[in-house]
Each structure stands twice: as structure tokens, then as C-alpha cells.
Amino acid sequence: MSVETFKQHVLPLKDKLFRFALHLLQNVQEAEDAVQDVMAGIWAKRAEWPQWNSIPAYCMTATRNNCLDRLRRRRINAVRAETAIQLKNPDGDPYEQVTGKEMITRIRQCMEALPPNQQQVVRLREMEGFSYNEIAQVLDMTLEQVKVNLHRGRNAIKKTITKEEEAQWRKPK
Amino acid sequence: MEKAQVIILLEKYWQAETTIAEEQALASYFREDPVDPELEVYRDVFFYFREEAKVSAGPGFGNRILQRLGLPLEEETPVVPIFRQPFRLGVVGAAAAILLVVAGLFLLRPLGQPTMLADNQPAAGHRDTQAATRTQPTQEAHAVASTRIADTYDDPEQALAAVRRALLVASRNLNQGRREITGTSK
Numbered sequence: 001m002s003v004e005t006f007k008q009h010v011l012p013l014k015d016k017l018f019r020f021a022l023h024l025l026q027n028v029q030e031a032e033d034a035v036q037d038v039m040a041g042i043w044a045k046r047a048e049w050p051q052w053n054s055i056p057a058y059c060m061t062a063t064r065n066n067c068l069d070r071l072r073r074r075r076i077n078a079v080r081a082e083t084a085i086q087l088k089n090p091d092g093d094p095y096e097q098v099t100g101k102e103m104i105t106r107i108r109q110c111m112e113a114l115p116p117n118q119q120q121v122v123r124l125r126e127m128e129g130f131s132y133n134e135i136a137q138v139l140d141m142t143l144e145q146v147k148v149n150l151h152r153g154r155n156a157i158k159k160t161i162t163k164e165e166e167a168q169w170r171k172p173k
Numbered sequence: 174m175e176k177a178q179v180i181i182l183l184e185k186y187w188q189a190e191t192t193i194a195e196e197q198a199l200a201s202y203f204r205e206d207p208v209d210p211e212l213e214v215y216r217d218v219f220f221y222f223r224e225e226a227k228v229s230a231g232p233g234f235g236n237r238i239l240q241r242l243g244l245p246l247e248e249e250t251p252v253v254p255i256f257r258q259p260f261r262l263g264v265v266g267a268a269a270a271i272l273l274v275v276a277g278l279f280l281l282r283p284l285g286q287p288t289m290l291a292d293n294q295p296a297a298g299h300r301d302t303q304a305a306t307r308t309q310p311t312q313e314a315h316a317v318a319s320t321r322i323a324d325t326y327d328d329p330e331q332a333l334a335a336v337r338r339a340l341l342v343a344s345r346n347l348n349q350g351r352r353e354i355t356g357t358s359k
Binding site for chain 2: 012019028036042128150151158
């Protein structure tokens with residue numbers, strides 16, 4: 001029974017957890033290791049599953065904690081983007097290849113320039129579809145803080161694209 | 174979704190007041206064509222998030238986790254060999270059956286043909302035909318003669334030539350059939 005529950009409710013979260021771990025660790029192998037550690041921990045606590053409010057939120061919290069531990073051990077805050085760019089863009093940016101636009105790069109740069117809290121809130125909401133409550137649980141914030149961070153993060157992106165749009169209009173033809 | 178409705182939702186979205194369902198509706202609007210030119214500028218934002226959400230550790234990750242936990246692995250999506258697929262098997266089976274029938278017809282016909290010709294134009298050296306001309310055989314005798322394919326020719330050279338002709342025709346038909354099967358398997 002536990003195996004089936006694990007396969008149905010926990011294992012499908014692996015990609016969400018991986019993306020978040022990758023965002024924090026910026027290293028593919030380490031992100032995968034982190035998710036495996038988390039999955040092992042979740043499995044070891046299978047007796048507690050019925051008491052958890054939200055399995056996805058619990059798993060994401062565990063992933064975040066695992067990644068933060070790893071970051072502390074490595075003491076890296078400076079090593080960034082390189083691996084992620086390799087992962088997402090082995091031959092340059094696929095989005096740009098598809099759209100031929102610079103806008104996608106601008107949006108990504110804007111995302112990466114956001115303060116960590118805003119970045120994480122935006123990621124959990126936009127890419128993982130977490131509810132405000134779940135995000136609050138994962139990031140140990142109040143609902144209000146979640147909304148404020150999301151509002152600021154989204155508006156920073158909005159400014160980026162509208163600025164870019166204005167610049168396009170002002171370009172001499 | 175109407176443009177006015179999209180604008181209202183977008184306003185809520187920037188204020189972080191949208192529900193997940195409303196955000197999905199927005200994402201869906203910007204995924205489809207056409208997007209109102211005035212709103213086109215926002216399309217990339219949703220595109221970016223959608224593409225970012227596709228990043229994964231790749232195939233086999235689930236099984237690597239299960240393996241580490243010592244749990245039964247999940248079945249990978251099997252790659253079905255072309256000839257194991259029911260539809261292909263049916264097509265190939267039908268083609269093979271047709272080929273066998275056609276090949277059988279062509280193999281037998283050249284040997285039986287002289288017997289049938291015997292009614293109109295006797296073939297030289299053909300024993301049954303000669304016998305038929307001599308004795309004016311009945312329909313029954315014709316039928317019996319046409320089914321007898323052994324000892325049809327007195328002259329071994331003629332028999333060999335007839336067999337060669339028959340094999341050539343059969344070979345040509347088999348090759349044609351094979352080409353058709355190759356076509357269906359692509």
C-alpha cells in the first residue's frame with residue numbers, strides 16, 4: 001500500500017523538486033542527489049504521511065532545506081547560472097531559437113536578478129503551481145509575505161517587458 | 174476569452190490577486206492564437222514560465238529514485254518491435270497470405286497450362302496433350318490431366334525450361350510483395 005501511495009503521490013513530484021533544487025544549487029547532479037535524498041527521507045517517514053497537510057508542500061520544504069544545507073556546506077553563493085545555462089541551453093537559448101526574441105533572455109535575467117525570496121515565490125507559483133498556503137509553508141512565510149513577494153516579482157518582470165516594448169517603439173526606423 | 178476579460182485578469186495577476194484557475198486561464202489565452210496585438214507583449218512572460226516548467230532530470234529519474242529506495246521499479250514505456258504490433262502483424266499476415274496464394278498460382282499454372290492449351294493448340298513433346306489429341310478425351314480426363322503435374326514432359330529440357338519460367342514468375346512476384354511489406358513497415 002505504501003509503495004503504491006509513494007508512486008502515486010510522491011514520486012510524480014520529482015520534477016518539481018528537481019527544478020527547485022536546480023534553481024537553488026545550479027548543478028544538475030547535485031540537484032538530482034538532493035531530490036533522491038529527499039525522496040529517501042519521505043519514504044522513511046511513510047508512517048507520518050497521513051498527518052501531513054500537503055505532501056507537495058512537505059516535499060518541497062524538505063528539498064529546500066536539503067539544498068540550503070548543501071549550499072552551506074559548499075559555501076557557494078557566487079557559483080551561479082553556468083550549469084543552469086548548460087542544462088537549459090546546450091546550444092544557446094531554445095526559447096530564443098524558437099521565438100527569435102531577446103525578450104525571453106530579458107525575462108530570465110530579470111528573474112535571476114530578483115531577491116531570493118521573490119524569485120522562489122515566483123518560481124513556486126508560476127512553474128510549480130503551488131497555492132499561496134503551500135508557498136507560505138515551504139518558504140516559512142506568512143500569506144501576506146507570499147503575496148507581497150509575488151506582487152513585487154511579477155511587477156519587476158512587467159516593468160522589464162514594458163520597458164523593452166517602449167524601447168522598441170522608440171528605436172529609429 | 175474576450176480582451177476586456179483578459180485585461181481585468183491581468184490587472185489582478187500583477188497585483189498577485191489571481192487564483193490558480195485564473196492564472197491557468199491567462200496562460201491558456203496566451204498559448205493560443207490569436208492574441209490581441211495590444212496584449213502581445215505579455216505573451217513571452219507566460220511562454221517563459223511554461224518552458225521553464227518543462228525542465229526535468231530526464232527519463233529514468235523515477236527509477237533511479239525507486240532503485241535507491243529498494244522499491245520495485247516502474248515499467249518503462251516499452252518500445253514495441255514493429256512486427257509485434259497487432260496492426261502491423263495483421264497487415265503483414267494478410268500480405269503473406271496473398272503472396273502465398275499468388276505464388277502458388279504462378280507456380281502451378283505454367284505446368285498445368287499446356288494441358289489446357291491442349292484443347293486448342295497441342296504443344297509438341299507434351300505427352301498428355303498428344304494423348305488428348307489422339308484419344309479425344311472427355312472433360313473428366315482433361316480435369317484429371319490438368320491436375321497431374323508430375324511426368325508432364327517427355328523432354329527434360331522442356332521440363333527444365335518450364336520450371337525456370339515458373340520460378341522466374343514466382344520470384345518476380347515475391348520480390349514485388351516484399352517491396353510492399355517494406356513499404357508498410359516504414
